[in-house]
Amino acid sequence: MCYMARHLLGLVLTLSGHKIMLTTIIYRSHLCDNVAVKSLEGMVASANLKNGMADVTGILLFNGTHFFQLLEGPEDQVKAIYRTICEDKRHYNVVELLCDYAPARRFGKVGMEIFDLREHDRDEVLQTILDKGTSRYQLTWNDRALQFFRTFVEATEKENYFEIPPADSWEFIPTGSARHADPQLAFKDADCGFAFQPIIDPLSQEIVSVEALVRTAGGGSPKEYFDRLSGDELYQADLDSKKVAFALAKDLGLSEQTLAINLLPMTLVNIPDASHKLLQMIEQNGLVPEQVIVEFTENEVISQFSAFTQSVRDLKASGISVSIDHFGAGYAGLQLLARFQPDRIKISQELIRDVHKSGPRQAIIQALIKCCASLEIAVSVVGVEKAEEWMWLESAGIFHFQGHLFAEPCFCGVPAVAWPEKKTAL
Numbered sequence: 001m002c003y004m005a006r007h008l009l010g011l012v013l014t015l016s017g018h019k020i021m022l023t024t025i026i027y028r029s030h031l032c033d034n035v036a037v038k039s040l041e042g043m044v045a046s047a048n049l050k051n052g053m054a055d056v057t058g059i060l061l062f063n064g065t066h067f068f069q070l071l072e073g074p075e076d077q078v079k080a081i082y083r084t085i086c087e088d089k090r091h092y093n094v095v096e097l098l099c100d101y102a103p104a105r106r107f108g109k110v111g112m113e114i115f116d117l118r119e120h121d122r123d124e125v126l127q128t129i130l131d132k133g134t135s136r137y138q139l140t141w142n143d144r145a146l147q148f149f150r151t152f153v154e155a156t157e158k159e160n161y162f163e164i165p166p167a168d169s170w171e172f173i174p175t176g177s178a179r180h181a182d183p184q185l186a187f188k189d190a191d192c193g194f195a196f197q198p199i200i201d202p203l204s205q206e207i208v209s210v211e212a213l214v215r216t217a218g219g220g221s222p223k224e225y226f227d228r229l230s231g232d233e234l235y236q237a238d239l240d241s242k243k244v245a246f247a248l249a250k251d252l253g254l255s256e257q258t259l260a261i262n263l264l265p266m267t268l269v270n271i272p273d274a275s276h277k278l279l280q281m282i283e284q285n286g287l288v289p290e291q292v293i294v295e296f297t298e299n300e301v302i303s304q305f306s307a308f309t310q311s312v313r314d315l316k317a318s319g320i321s322v323s324i325d326h327f328g329a330g331y332a333g334l335q336l337l338a339r340f341q342p343d344r345i346k347i348s349q350e351l352i353r354d355v356h357k358s359g360p361r362q363a364i365i366q367a368l369i370k371c372c373a374s375l376e377i378a379v380s381v382v383g384v385e386k387a388e389e390w391m392w393l394e395s396a397g398i399f400h401f402q403g404h405l406f407a408e409p410c411f412c413g414v415p416a417v418a419w420p421e422k423k424t425a426l
């Protein structure tokens with residue numbers, strides 16, 4: 001069956017009553033140094049056949065270093081081919097730029113065609129690409145997919161292509177061992193415990209701060225701890241628990257360390273004199289307010305905004321700094337920054353997960369970094385689990401990290417940190 005007939009069929013085909021969605025994926029990647037450009041011809045020929053059989057069409061641009069490919073076709077087939085492409089060892093740093101749906105194919109003539117930008121005059125390239133279009137309506141640059149072509153051909157985003165090395169070029173080996181608090185002290189009169197997790201600057205091998213994360217007295221999750229509390233009991237318990245956090249911090253030898261604690265914004269509002277009580281706890285444990293960061297989560301803050309800003313005034317006046325935790329996981333992050341500027345934001349794990357593979361996440365994080373730099377707000381990220389995530393974020397200009405890649409929270413103790421060590425070539 002010829003391509004056009006196959007595509008028409010693809011568009012109207014229904015499978016178990018579901019219309020097959022015409023899906024577009026665009027990615028860019030980097031050719032591996034050890035791959036000869038000549039060898040790409042064979043790869044393209046077999047890809048063309050495979051795409052044809054899967055009813056997938058598209059176009060591949062190559063500029064001598066980077067690939068840029070658009071794949072179009074039924075969703076399952078496009079995604080299956082994209083998964084194999086991501087695993088291909090001939091290229092690396094594969095970043096998905098767009099995954100979208102369209103009414104018609106843009107490049108429906110061939111399974112896959114390669115277009116070497118070095119063989120064409122730059123001014124003609126974009127017109128030539130447009131001429132290859134098979135859309136029923138003439139291709140226009142209003143189309144997001146085509147805008148990505150223009151950006152690639154004109155290389156306007158090139159400074160944002162971070163060429164991160166493979167994950168296994170680093171080793172993460174814990175240095176030293178965890179320190180634990182005296183169990184007698186940890187549980188004395190307490191109905192809760194704390195796990196500590198460092199926020200680190202991996203390349204300068206520095207612990208920037210240590211966060212105290214609430215647990216039940218037996219080490220159970222924060223949810224377990226909070227589920228047992230109700231109404232105002234919740235806020236009183238939230239405040240009182242910080243006594244345990246500071247006492248543990250003192251026993252763990254964190255007196256010289258910046259210490260992050262979490263507070264519900266309504267604790268400061270509902271408990272009379274809460275800031276003053278917090279200051280007393282800090283002093284009783286030989287700590288100073290300037291070394292304490294109070295972290296609030298975005299959702300809680302925005303729903304009670306004016307009460308929140310009122311209570312923060314007292315904290316700031318005493319020398320305590322303020323951070324917004326899990327930034328980007330809530331629903332009003334940017335609006336929040338317009339109305340209130342904390343000393344630090346901690347970007348949510350939801351936003352940084354697999355950031356090295358995702359164009360949208362990269363764009364959002366770069367914009368956040370730029371925004372926070374203009375406002376002199378420090379930026380750190382939480383929930384870093386993969387070496388590639390860390391490398392991409394370092395390249396983007398983030399230097400403070402918290403996550404299992406470096407150290408898991410340690411109950412009533414401070415974990416050893418696995419600092420990254422570059423593997424030396426044998």
Ligand SMILES: Cc1cc2nc3c(=O)[nH]c(=O)nc-3n(C[C@H](O)[C@H](O)[C@H](O)COP(=O)(O)O)c2cc1C
Binds near residue numbers: 060067087
């Ligand atoms: C930049 C680049 C683009 C590719 N595009 C396609 C493609 O459109 N379709 C395809 O089947 N394979 C494509 N491949 C090859 C696949 O990654 C993979 O090697 C191939 O599907 C495996 O086929 P085989 O198991 O039959 O050898 C591409 C590879 C690279 C490096």
